[in-house]
Amino acid sequence: MTEAKIIEINGPVVVGEPMGSFSMREMVQVGKKKLIGEVIAVEGERGIVQVYEDTEGLKRDEPIYATGAPLSVRLGPGMIGAMFDGIERPLNRIESAHGAFIPEGIGLMNLDLEKTWHFVPTVHKGDKLSAGAIIGTVAETSMITHKILLPPHVAGTVKKLSREGDYNIIEDIAVIETEHGEVPVQMSHEWPVRVPRPVKNFEDTNTLLVTGQRVLDVFFPIAKGGTVAIPGSFGTGKTMTQHQIAKYCDADIIVYIGCGERGNEMTEVLEDFPKLVDPYSGNPLMDRTILIANTSNMPVAAREASIYTGITMAEYFRDQGYDVAMMADSTSRWAEALREISGRLEEMPAEEGYPAYLPSRIAGFYERCGLAETLSGETGSVTTIGAVSPAGGDFSEPVTENTRRFVNTFLALDKDLAYSRHYPAIHWLNSYSGYVPQLSNYYDNRLEGDLPELRRKFLKILHEESKLQEIVMLVGEDVLPDNERFTLEIARIVKVGFLQQNAFHKVDTFVPLEKQYEMLHTIDVLYEEGMSVLNMGVSINEVKDEKLIADIVNMKYDITNDDFAQFTVLNNRIREYYRNLRMQYGQEDEA
Known part of the structure; x- marks a missing residue:
């Protein structure tokens, strides 16, 4: 040695x-x-x-x-449902053997090498296999079938193949005859964390990552294989937003990295996730989750490795044909680790002391995401959702600015919204999504109505409301024309009745996309009917019916996620109310 x-x-x-x-x-x-x-x-x-x-x-x-x-991680059965530190050491096993603190020098433990898994081969002796091919399966959890892959650098003819049975992850289950000789293959293999796993090619993202959060699925959608940043100051809900996405998004597998954040936030994940039921399968959420905990009291240098450990695990399941969503909380702590190491190396600092190579590191991390045709012939994706923690909410600081350059969805959290208890505190004027054009066909195929058009319409109303509020703050609302006062009311309904969502309400915590559309369509019916009556000269006080508006705001609670017929009843009530107004003012016949 x-x-x-x-x-x-x-x-x-x-x-x-x-x-x-x-x-x-x-x-x-x-x-x-x-x-x-x-x-x-x-x-x-x-x-x-x-x-x-x-x-x-x-x-x-x-x-x-x-x-x-x-520096490598071992990839194979035993990853799902486990909790690792930043270099893939299993925290549960360490705690059982050594107590609450990680002892120094225990070595690079990773997956359990002794536990056996039931291997079912899917190829036959004599088959010619390409690199990264699937050779068998293991039922790892109730939700995930682990597909055993050839390492990306091994291709050839199957010379030996084990029968169906129980094996540990380092027993030889096959021998591949390659150009360079025979290569034994196990159910696991190692991969260097800083090297992206190869794929055949990357494809355009065109499928929505459904999160059940209205402000995301409708206004600032995330595509499967997309890149997302969630910047916000302390207390604005970065971690809670990531928790909601991790709990309810329709990805097959979740990789959650607690990178440098406080230990109590990872504790909440550990306490909540085992109790939660996946809304799509009805199984425990941990059956599709991997946790990587490298909290603020752990060594700084390991924060830097934890990001790469997580993305490598995500790529491995992508190569099996799964859609993976990876949460990084937070990339600012990762960047701070880079800054500390750079300072100790006495490198020339760039802006705010960060190393000059910070932009290239951020770019290199996010470019490992995407929708890909894998070496195994499957199609899988890695979606990365990174929280950013700018000091004081200053989005001009280097980590936020450089992250903005390399992501397609930017979910800007606003402290004024958070402090007024408006959650998710994603500000509709400062956020954006570059995936809207790519997802238009997805919306058209899944929904009967034109959701992208409704989105444009209400974003325009919210922008108009922002301008009108400046006038209201100076001279009051009463000086505005009635149509502008009604615009303010519609914007309030959109903000309170649609964008604001209660994570602790059993109906409102997760909302199907079809219900999201019906809710926005109902608000649109109110807007169009109200504006048509206002244009006939009816006063704003009669157009704004308090009981009707209250029912529209509360429809997110009152109408369950599987009873869409109630939207038809509510829409008919809106139309009937304004029809009666028109009749009252002689603008419509009773017949």
């Missing part, structure tokens, strides 16, 4: 010599405790290592051992 000596220690950064034979990004073991580290620079015989464990007690002249392999 190649060995060097520590000559300098600076927090999580360790310098060693002689390291000329070490490789960049090679995983190493540091000191007598064999702490896990990664080589981040080699200059002649001098090497720099970032250590993923606490370096307290480390001394000069202790050894640095080479492993000959890059």
Whole structure:
């Protein structure tokens, strides 16, 4: 084993010599405790290592051992429902064996190598297989069938194949005859976290990631395979928004990364998710969830690795043909880890002390998302939803600005909305989605009405309301013409009755897309009928019926998610009310 000596220690950064034979990004073991580290620079015989464990007690002249392999994760059965730290060490097993604290130098544990899984082969001896092909299946949970893949660099003829039966993830289940000789294959394989897993080609995203959140599915939609940023200051609901998406989106698998945030937020995930039922299958939500916890009291350097660990796991399930949604909470803490390591390396800082390569790192992370035709011939996707935590809600700071450059959906959280208890606090004037044109066919095929047109119409009303509010603040609402006062009322109904959503209400926490359309259509019926009566000279006080408006605002609670006939009843009430007004003013015959 190649060995060097520590000559300098600076927090999580360790310098060693002689390291000329070490490789960049090679995983190493540091000191007598064999702490896990990664080589981040080699200059002649001098090497720099970032250590993923606490370096307290480390001394000069202790050894640095080479492993000959890059920092990698083991991919195979046993990932779903588990909780890992930033370098794929299983926290549940560590807690059982060592207690509440992770001891130093326990090594790079990962999946359970002894547990057996029931393997069912799907190929036959003599079959010619391409790289990344599916060779069998394992029923990992009640919701997920784990498809056993050939590693992306292995292709050839099946020379040996195990029968259906129980095996652990490091037993040979097949032997592939390749151009370079025989290669044994197990149910798991390792993959370097910083290297994107290959695919045949990426495709255009054209399917909505249904979240059940009205402000997302209608106004700022997320496509499967899309990139999303959720920036917002403290207390605006970044984590809660991600929790809602993770709980209720129609992705097959959720990868949730708690990157540098407070431990109590991951605790909430651990307490809530096992109790929750998936709205699509009726099974426990943890049966499709992977948790990666690298909270604020864990080593800073491991935050940087946790993002790549999560995206590599997501790519692995994408390669099996699954739609994966990955939550990163938050990428700002990841960027702060980059800044700290860069500072300790004495690199020339860029804006606000962040390294000059911050934009390329952010871009490299988000470009690993997308809808892809995989090597196995399946179609899968990775959707990444990253929270950003700008200090004081300043969206001009480097992490938010650079993230905005590389994502297609930007969900700007507003502290005024949050402090007024309007959740989700996504501001309709500062947010945007670039997926609306690509999803128009999806909406047309799934819904009877024209949802994109309704979206444009009400976004325009919300923009008009913003301008009118400036006048109202100066001189009051009474000076406005009646049609503009009615526009203000419609905007209020949209904000309170549609955009505001109660995560703790059994009906309102998750809303099917069909009900979302019916709700917006009902508000549109009110708008069109009311405006038509106003144009006849009827006063605004008669046009605004308090009981009718209250029923429209409360329809999100009163009409259940499977009783759409009530919308027809409510729409008929609206039309009847304004028909009576027209008759009262002689504008319509009783017949």
